[in-house]
Amino acid sequence: MSRDYRLLVKNAKQVVLVCSRGEKYLTQHGMQDLSVIENGSVVIGRDGLIKAVGPAETIAAQFADASFDKVINATGMCVLPGLVDAHTHPVWAGDRVHEFAMKLAGASYMDVHRAGGGIHFTVEHTRAASSSELLASLRDRLVRMQRAGTTLVECKSGYGLELQTELKMLQVIEEARRTLPINISSTYCGAHAVPRGKTVAEATENILQVQLPRLREHMEAGTLKVNNIDVFCEQGVFDLGSTRSILKAGKDLGLNINFHGDELHPMNSAQLGAELGALAISHLEEVTDQGIRAMAKAQTAAVLLPTTAYILRLPQPRARDMLEAGVIVALGSDFNPNAYCCSMPIVMHLACVNMRMSMSEALAAATINAAYALGCSNTHGSLEVDKHGDLLVLSSPRWEHLIYQLGGHQELIGYVVVKGNVVYENNQTMGL
Numbered sequence: 014m015s016r017d018y019r020l021l022v023k024n025a026k027q028v029v030l031v032c033s034r035g036e037k038y039l040t041q042h043g044m045q046d047l048s049v050i051e052n053g054s055v056v057i058g059r060d061g062l063i064k065a066v067g068p069a070e071t072i073a074a075q076f077a078d079a080s081f082d083k084v085i086n087a088t089g090m091c092v093l094p095g096l097v098d099a100h101t102h103p104v105w106a107g108d109r110v111h112e113f114a115m116k117l118a119g120a121s122y123m124d125v126h127r128a129g130g131g132i133h134f135t136v137e138h139t140r141a142a143s144s145s146e147l148l149a150s151l152r153d154r155l156v157r158m159q160r161a162g163t164t165l166v167e168c169k170s171g172y173g174l175e176l177q178t179e180l181k182m183l184q185v186i187e188e189a190r191r192t193l194p195i196n197i198s199s200t201y202c203g204a205h206a207v208p209r210g211k212t213v214a215e216a217t218e219n220i221l222q223v224q225l226p227r228l229r230e231h232m233e234a235g236t237l238k239v240n241n242i243d244v245f246c247e248q249g250v251f252d253l254g255s256t257r258s259i260l261k262a263g264k265d266l267g268l269n270i271n272f273h274g275d276e277l278h279p280m281n282s283a284q285l286g287a288e289l290g291a292l293a294i295s296h297l298e299e300v301t302d303q304g305i306r307a308m309a310k311a312q313t314a315a316v317l318l319p320t321t322a323y324i325l326r327l328p329q330p331r332a333r334d335m336l337e338a339g340v341i342v343a344l345g346s347d348f349n350p351n352a353y354c355c356s357m358p359i360v361m362h363l364a365c366v367n368m369r370m371s372m373s374e375a376l377a378a379a380t381i382n383a384a385y386a387l388g389c390s391n392t393h394g395s396l397e398v399d400k401h402g403d404l405l406v407l408s409s410p411r412w413e414h415l416i417y418q419l420g421g422h423q424e425l426i427g428y429v430v431v432k433g434n435v436v437y438e439n440n441q442t443m444g445l
């Protein structure tokens with residue numbers, strides 16, 4: 014057997030595995046009691062997969078005659094799995110800082126949307142932008158996310174609302190996936206809003222008869238890899254019936270159902286998602302008790318987005334009720350021109366303070382459960398042998414500092430590693 018490896022991270026004060034028995038997700042007590050090794054090391058092979066993780070002394074003995082392309086001495090530091098951001102809209106042109114001012118002055122999200130702003134404003138600018146402009150800004154945003162610890166990120170289309178721009182966005186995401194050292198799960202979200210001048214029925218028809226068939230051709234030809242299908246199921250956007258037909262058609266294409274539901278009004282989106290076998294539903298600020306029970310039973314993950322409730326001053330999603338009912342709770346940044354946040358550490362902090370999650374629950378939600386929401390928890394979301402060697406090294410002796418120090422991740426994160434390669438190194442780290 015070869016004794017050459019890509020990376021050894023040795024002697025960490027804590028190695029947070031999150032889980033260690035091949036769990037696909039964590040719920041209830043499992044989220045409270047994360048697997049942590051005190052004084053541990055991790056070995057990543059040349060194939061980018063984890064070969065060993067365990068007590069530092071055991072690893073030192075087991076790999077005494079091995080050679081490593083790189084060794085990180087993590088004495089006094091913590092190692093965590095790379096963070097997983099389960100919901101973002103990172104491909105767009107034209108910021109909406111002016112709308113932030115309107116909302117601070119009292120306008121609601123739907124006031125702005127109905128007045129032709131919001132998603133419509135971004136659609137106009139994104140349709141006009143070239144692929145290279147979109148790719149350049151996407152790259153910058155992904156770099157910012159990565160520096161904040163994200164190593165797997167879901168990226169949606171949805172600012173085209175017609176075939177050409179939706180395809181342009183998905184191709185830009187595909188190019189990022191091919192060329193950037195970050196894992197991407199891509200989502201077709203052509204039903205993000207009803208285009209100006211069209212009815213819901215016309216928009217649904219266009220998606221079913223024009224956009225999805227062309228997407229199928231690209232997927233079959235191997236020119237696009239798309240993982241998930243999304244719809245914004247909301248009053249004044251896509252109703253339950255149109256949502257159902259679009260999601261079902263996406264599922265027939267082999268896409269995972271992962272959609273926006275019960276955000277501003279109770280729509281019975283959670284029940285619909287459970288019925289269709291959705292992998293995940295995002296937002297859920299207005300989910301009902303029945304919806305919570307249906308999601309728990311169907312093992313449909315709830316992707317909660319603390320930045321949205323915070324920025325729009327919405328009621329907080331009922332994280333505690335969901336956790337107690339056994340729902341698989343995950344987290345996402347919801348990065349988009351409305352909620353401009355690239356940082357999962359800040360998202361975890363908000364989840365703890367505003368949604369009353371514990372720090373362990375928040376970390377599980379931002380790692381193994383977010384990976385589950387993207388159908389990737391067999392390869393990502395925890396530090397276990399044979400999973401991808403994606404991890405963070407923090408310059409603090411306890412991992413909880415990543416959540417506790419609000420906005421402190423820039424100084425705390427010393428290394429971000431993807432498949433055993435250091436993709437970000439920060440020489441300016443500061444301890445406590």
Ligand SMILES: N=CN[C@@H](CCC(=O)O)C(=O)O
Binds near residue numbers: 135245273347350351
């Ligand atoms: N709610 C719908 N979609 C996004 C917002 C997109 C936008 O405002 O541009 C969300 O998840 O928050």
Ligand SMILES: [Zn+2]
Binds near residue numbers: 100101273347349
């Ligand atoms: Zn969204």
